Amino acid sequence: MTSSGRPLPVPDPLSAPFWEAAARHVLTLSRCSDCGTLTHPPDVVCDACGSTDPRFTATPVDGRGAVRSWTVVRQSFLPGFADLVPFVLVDVQLVDPALAGQPDVRLVGRLLDGVDAPLAAGAAVRVAFEQLSPDLAVPAFELAAS
């Protein structure tokens, strides 16, 4: 159990580069070596080109996004969240210029501004990281000045 008491991701060969970068508070997406499309999360076959050997590379993105949706979690079923409820989860479409012209990439994470922060569809956010253990951080979001 970590100091936060929250559950941890267990990296696997596909996800390890993402979590290594996240530990340095760098958000990465997975770029297919065959077609160059960025995706999240990586999968065994590239969604865009069908490559069965996509050799994904963890590619840093700037972490800006637009809120597509949200919810206020008032009852969490996970360990380590009892003291955090109520909290906001946001569904974020990343808007890094590198994603122009390709299918949307969406992340879901906590909005660290709290439940009273003003939210609307399209609100600008940027990635932040929650440090769950000395060598592991997970992405979350903060409202960004528009």
Place this chain on the structure above:
Amino acid sequence: MSGRFRARDQVAIVGYAQSPVTRHADRSLGALTVETARAAIADAGLTPEQVDGFVTATLFPTSGAHAVVDGVSVVSADWLAARLNPNPRYAAGFSGLGQIPGSMALAVNAVAGGAAEHVLVHRALYNPAGSYHDTGAAEFRGGLQWTAPQGFFGPLAMMGMTYTEYVQRYGASREALAEVVVEARKNGARLPWSHWSGRPLSVEQYLAEPMLADPIGRLDCDIPVDGAAAFVLTTAERARDLPHRPVHVSGYATGAPPRRRLPAHWPLDDLMAAGATTAERLWASAGMGLDDIDLVQVYDGFSPLVYLWLEALGRCPVGEAHRYVRDGGIDSDRPGADPVLLSGGSLGNGRMHGVPQLLECYLQVSGRAGDRQRPGVTTALSCHSSPHLGGALVYSAQPGAGV
């Protein structure tokens, strides 16, 4: 490829049984299911030795840490067959969402293809002691590593985000969603087998309940129950010799999302895009459109799914279902309305997944709905799960050509 189902109306439902729907049954789920299956087989005028096919879907829809134990928390086709007619010609389980359309499709195909003559389709739902979704997991692997450590976990947050999109886009009010739940509970209160039997709900009671994952409140979710239901299927030809009026399966369709997404991430656009495709496939399969259907029963495990099915099926324009409901559009007591929750649904029965919708279609088309029988129901449609990951079935009183 016309999309026409070649076995259209060639296979029929000829009998059924359902256990009481209770918070916790007085016996194990396996025992409850064996009793229910025996009753369904007898209802069809058959004996267990004649049932040579068994189909189900065993999904235990918890995100929690409950054990999956055959005969205790789930009941597989093999488990049930072993206790009714061991080593049947056909036994199969559907593994996707939309377990009712999915398992009914397997059964219909097995009968139509001659893999079995009499197929029992059952669904057994279990309510474990303690919290349904709680987990103490300290680690997550696979898909959940991308969501659970961030706090995104379980179906409440999933539906909360989907429904926020709907509310933001179309201005649906909490009072409109109340009408969905009140309608389900009104109809469920009239069912002797329902957990909510005799217990309708008022709008005021609904609005007084707390939010769990805004804008999803406590009564927007169906309540976990123990319950089992079973249906017997055979050929339309064989059905003519059995005691009850057969209800033929005209066609079916299941969906698939247009994009791979994070686990339990249901963007509204994904639901509606795939839902429209599901509906198109359904009409092509069954050879009917919405206007040809006398009774439509939509899925309501989460109340907003009623809006999304109404819109996916084309009953209202996209974004209009909340107004349709507020204007009395689904009120089963209003002449001319479309009583899509006549079954009580999951909100008015308990977490029986797509069983109430299938059961209501069967009862009304076969003329077995008793005091609740509605006149002139010769075609029907039942939905299950979401428009993008679930599916739907169409039924007809008339056998297909050549029968």
